[in-house]
Amino acid sequence: MRTQRQVVDYALRRRALLAEVYSGRVGTMEVCDASPYLLRAAKFHGEPSEVTCPVCRKEQLTLVSWVYGDELKHASGSARNPEELARMAGLFEEFTVYVVEVCRTCSWNHLVRSYVLGTRGLRARRRTAAE
Numbered sequence: 001m002r003t004q005r006q007v008v009d010y011a012l013r014r015r016a017l018l019a020e021v022y023s024g025r026v027g028t029m030e031v032c033d034a035s036p037y038l039l040r041a042a043k044f045h046g047e048p049s050e051v052t053c054p055v056c057r058k059e060q061l062t063l064v065s066w067v068y069g070d071e072l073k074h075a076s077g078s079a080r081n082p083e084e085l086a087r088m089a090g091l092f093e094e095f096t097v098y099v100v101e102v103c104r105t106c107s108w109n110h111l112v113r114s115y116v117l118g119t120r121g122l123r124a125r126r127r128t129a130a131e
């Protein structure tokens with residue numbers, strides 16, 4: 001998306017946690033703990049990914065994008081699909097998106113990345129281009 005910025009990737013943390021799980025130091029019960037709310041969001045607002053669940057390997061993970069920001073008011077803390085994110089990016093100045101991967105079979109879930117969207121990014125970019 002055009003206004004995407006401040007991208008943080010959580011792949012290292014995910015890999016470290018999975019290493020703990022594979023070695024048995026962390027139980028799958030502890031990491032496969034998606035709440036009913038998250039599972040429901042995955043069903044209705046999630047997008048399929050190409051990544052197979054690293055724990056049960058039975059299905060491909062679903063990505064759920066959660067939005068947070070003061071400007072969003074009551075919509076802050078809700079799950080949004082890609083079309084809604086694109087629309088919101090043109091409506092609001094700034095909000096943060098947290099992408100969580102979820103396995104709807106075993107309930108594995110982990111933060112994948114976070115980033116900021118919103119029209120403030122466009123302005124900043126325009127200013128840079130004009131300099």
Ligand SMILES: [Zn+2]
Pocket residue numbers: 053054055056057058059103104105106107108
């Ligand atoms: Zn799974």
